[in-house]
Amino acid sequence: MSERNDQEWLDALAGRGGVDQASSDVREARALRDAILHRAQEEPETVEKVDGEREDALIARARREGLLDADAGSPRPTRSQPRTAWLGGWRSGLAFAACVTLVIGFALWLQPDLAPETVRGVEGGIVRVEARDPLALKRTIIEELRAVGVAANGYEVLGREGVDADLPMPLAPRVRGVLERHRIPAPPDGVLRIEIVAPPGQ
Amino acid sequence: MRACREGGPAIEQALRALDQSFFAVLYRDCVRTLRDRESARDLVQETFIRVWQRCASFHGDSELLPWVRAILRHILLDRLRRPDREVAMDPEGSTDSEVEQRIVELSQQRVPTPADAARRQQLADCFQRCWESFRRAAPSHAAVMAWIVEDGLSNAEISQLLGRSPGATREFISQCRKRARVHFAEWYELAFGGG
Numbered sequence: 201m202s203e204r205n206d207q208e209w210l211d212a213l214a215g216r217g218g219v220d221q222a223s224s225d226v227r228e229a230r231a232l233r234d235a236i237l238h239r240a241q242e243e244p245e246t247v248e249k250v251d252g253e254r255e256d257a258l259i260a261r262a263r264r265e266g267l268l269d270a271d272a273g274s275p276r277p278t279r280s281q282p283r284t285a286w287l288g289g290w291r292s293g294l295a296f297a298a299c300v301t302l303v304i305g306f307a308l309w310l311q312p313d314l315a316p317e318t319v320r321g322v323e324g325g326i327v328r329v330e331a332r333d334p335l336a337l338k339r340t341i342i343e344e345l346r347a348v349g350v351a352a353n354g355y356e357v358l359g360r361e362g363v364d365a366d367l368p369m370p371l372a373p374r375v376r377g378v379l380e381r382h383r384i385p386a387p388p389d390g391v392l393r394i395e396i397v398a399p400p401g402q
Numbered sequence: 403m404r405a406c407r408e409g410g411p412a413i414e415q416a417l418r419a420l421d422q423s424f425f426a427v428l429y430r431d432c433v434r435t436l437r438d439r440e441s442a443r444d445l446v447q448e449t450f451i452r453v454w455q456r457c458a459s460f461h462g463d464s465e466l467l468p469w470v471r472a473i474l475r476h477i478l479l480d481r482l483r484r485p486d487r488e489v490a491m492d493p494e495g496s497t498d499s500e501v502e503q504r505i506v507e508l509s510q511q512r513v514p515t516p517a518d519a520a521r522r523q524q525l526a527d528c529f530q531r532c533w534e535s536f537r538r539a540a541p542s543h544a545a546v547m548a549w550i551v552e553d554g555l556s557n558a559e560i561s562q563l564l565g566r567s568p569g570a571t572r573e574f575i576s577q578c579r580k581r582a583r584v585h586f587a588e589w590y591e592l593a594f595g596g597g
Contacts, residue, residue, distance in 0.1 A: 206576045207557075213547070214554040231593055232582065235529045236551045244433035244442070247426050254425065255418045258447050262417055267454055325573070353567050357483050364567035391569035 317396070319383045327384050327394045334361040334396040341382060341394065348374040352392075363394040413454070420450050424467065428474050435478050435545050445481065449474040475549065475563055482541040528589045536585035543578045 205225045212219050212229035219226045248254075262268045317331035331337040338354050338361040345352035345365055349372075352365035367375055369390040379386055384394060425446055432442035452473050460469055537544040546563070549555055555563070561571040583590070 203572060203576075206572065206579060209579055210550070210557070210575050214550050214556070216554065228590070232586070233551050235525075235589070235593075236533075236548055238526070239533055240526075240530055241434050242437055244430050244439060247429055249426060250422050251425075254443075255421050258417055258421050258450055259414055261447055262413075262451060262454065265451055267451065268413055351567070353565060353570075355565050364570040366567050366569040389569075391567075391573070393570060393573075 317382060318399075319385075322385060325387065325391065325393055327387075327392075329382075329384070329394055329396045330399045331396050332398065334398055337361070337382075337396050338363055338394075341378070344378045344381070345375070348372070348378055350375055350378075359397070361396045363392070363396075365392045366390055367392050417450060417454065420453060420470075424450075424470055427467070428471065431471065431474065432478065435548070436481070441481070445474065445477050448477055452477065472563065475545075476565070478545060479542050479564070482545055525589070525592055528592050529586075532586045532589045536582060539585060540578075540581045543574075543581055546574070547578050547582065 208219050208223055209225045209229045212226040213233050215233060221227075259268065317329050317337050320328040320330055322328070329337070341363050342352045342354050345363075350365050350367060352363055355362045355364065367387065367390040371379075371386055371390075376386060379392075384392075387393075428446045428449060429442055432445050433439055436442055436445070449470065453470055456473065460466070533544070546560065549563070550560065553559075557568065557571060557575075560575070561568055564571055564574060566574065
């Protein structure tokens with residue numbers, strides 16, 4: 201099935217005009233479209249437009265997720281509270297600074313031990329890569345590709361970090377350089393798909 | 403949307419207004435895709451939370467419902483792709499060649515014009531069985547195909563919905579078609595080859 205066939209099929213499936221009516225792809229998609237539009241669908245029970253209980257559950261969830269002030273509606277601070285609040289802010293500031301120092305120190309300690317990624321091969325057009333920190337590698341590749349003018353997208357599916365990009369062909373040396381830096385083979389059709397996982401047992 | 407951007411106490415009111423305006427329509431979409439009412443309620447709620455989180459990216463000149471619906475569809479696709487729902491993917495190009503060959507033959511024949519109600523019913527029942535099989539095996543592909551039919555999505559819109567590049571989106575479409583051919587083989591046979 202060629203790309204053109206797929207496009208004709210998609211256009212007919214979406215009900216767009218300007219397709220070759222005699223094409224078997226178009227007839228197939230038209231029949232499918234008609235059947236999908238007329239398929240039996242599950243009809244949910246009628247729900248009330250205004251449902252206080254449902255709204256309250258939404259508001260409670262928004263609070264849990266920090267979108268709304270959790271203390272909203274609680275009494276205002278008394279006069280003796282400002283000093284304590286200031287101390288709380290001062291203490292939490294110190295704690296935050298200590299945490300940041302620890303995290304940076306830990307990251308620096310880990311840095312020399314970071315192993316480079318390993319390309320495990322290409323399956324079905326997808327370059328399989330193993331890396332200790334798949335998310336970090338994904339971000340690095342995306343940034344590097346974008347820096348050389350390639351529109352790269354990141355995604356995550358089933359625990360695998362992925363990068364998609366349509367590389368302009370022929371490959372510019374700068375783009376080729378990014379691929380070589382990560383030992384990623386250049387895709388012959390310019391459609392780059394990379395999936396990164398952590399090594400087994402990590 | 404204004405309340406979302408400005409923050410403050412109006413947010414609670416804005417969330418309630420979102421629920422009142424869109425819950426019913428989004429819940430219906432969700433139940434039709436997931437077939438699970440509890441999960442549908444949960445996902446619609448999650449959608450409203452995301453609407454709040456993303457309100458800065460809403461353009462005031464566009465319609466609100468399509469924008470909210472696009473957020474719901476992202477969430478639905480995430481849910482459909484979860485491992486507990488995912489069925490092992492066919493390896494690339496593993497479409498049964500016999501089925502492929504038969505479909506090509508059948509699709510070259512005429513589009514059926516069912517002569518009687520019994521035949522229409524037979525076709526509808528067969529389609530429903532095939533659709534269920536397709537939906538179970540490839541839930542995200544089935545959902546996206548239904549949205550393409552219902553909303554006439556363009557390539558760019560599909561790409562945005564999937565969060566993938568145009569090339570990966572083309573491949574996704576190609577997969578939809580290959581998988582549909584496998585799961586709808588019986589229906590294609592009945593529809594195009596029944597005579």
